[in-house]
Amino acid sequence: MKITKMATGRYSWLLVGLLWIVAFLNYLDRILITSMRDPIVVEFKLSDAQFGLLTSVFLWSYGLLSPVGGFFADRYSRKKVILFSVLVWSAVTVWTGFVGSFHEMIAARLFMGVSEACYIPAALALITDYHKGRTRSLATGLHMSGLYAGLALGGIGGYVATLWGWRCGFQLFGAFGLLYSFVLLYFLKDHQVTPANSAGSKSNKAEKDISPFKAVKILFAERSFYVLMFYFGILGMVNWLVYGWLPTFLKLHFNLSLGEAGISATGYVQVGSFIGVLLGGLIADRWFRTNKRSRLYIVIIGFTLGCPFLFLMSTTPAFSMAVIAMIIYGISRGINDANLMPILSQTIDARYLATGYGCLNFLSTIIGGVMVYLGGRLKDANVDLSIVYQVSAIAMLLACWSLMAVKFKNIE
Known part of the structure; x- marks a missing residue:
């Protein structure tokens, strides 16, 4: 039995490593488009609103399908859902490198959203299956650092x-994802709690007990779930305004080149976020030994300190100060990302963990998509993006304080 536990412990960290690469590709493939704005706009003769729509369409389809992807991961197999997601979005990424019109680009972004929607809920739930209590925030944070790496290198698209x-970037990274899916096919494993589970008892019970109607009934019976929905909605608004328009803001505000703006917009925030997931994961897991609300408190503290720096970034005339502000805000976001799924796992029925995260992802990305498109409309109307970021900083600060109302039902 000791050997089995040791093997499971080793695999739990191997799993994080395997999914780190998937997380990297997940965000790299979706964010490439923002750092390639100028040549795409020129080739297809797009307005800023139309270019914003490319990201919005992705987010809307991604959000709409997130609860469905999460439900399939809860009811059937997390491994199969992850494999499906990686295969399809990688193929769509290759396709994006060959599109011949704006409408075809819209279609490609829509299908990318559908396919990527299945990944995050299933991956975070699988990590949560393998990592209990004292390692959960750190494991989640390390996985999320893959997203940051993808965002950071997404800036190289310029x-x-x-x-x-x-077109070259889409073709290259999409092909790599297709090849890596075969690695996942061999190494990825669903979590098995007992030997009886491997014989199929868990699967049969899951298929009998889990249904879409029961999921909705149980999730929305939790008052704390509504608080998390509000928080995720504001988080999605702020995150995607940063992801979608920060390269453009830096290019115009500080007179940077396309490549400099792209790598700066993704690089500095992600450096801070990487520091944040490590600090946030380690501190929350250690604090968890004495305070079961540690993960909630560390998120609130992180954004309370970080949001003023997002405000500062949008107002300072000095690029060096903006760099410092982006790094510190990134730290607060990393602390948040290391602890969101662990917080959710303490709040809702564990049977619907991936479904719950998918529902929150739905709300977050739908609002995010609206805001990315609205950002383009505001820019077309000559509204300075700095005002958008100032409002975002204030909204994020208020949203993080609302988390004090969350009540926990699980202590694991």
């Missing part, structure tokens, strides 16, 4: 577009 054309 350089790729300059050297080889904007």
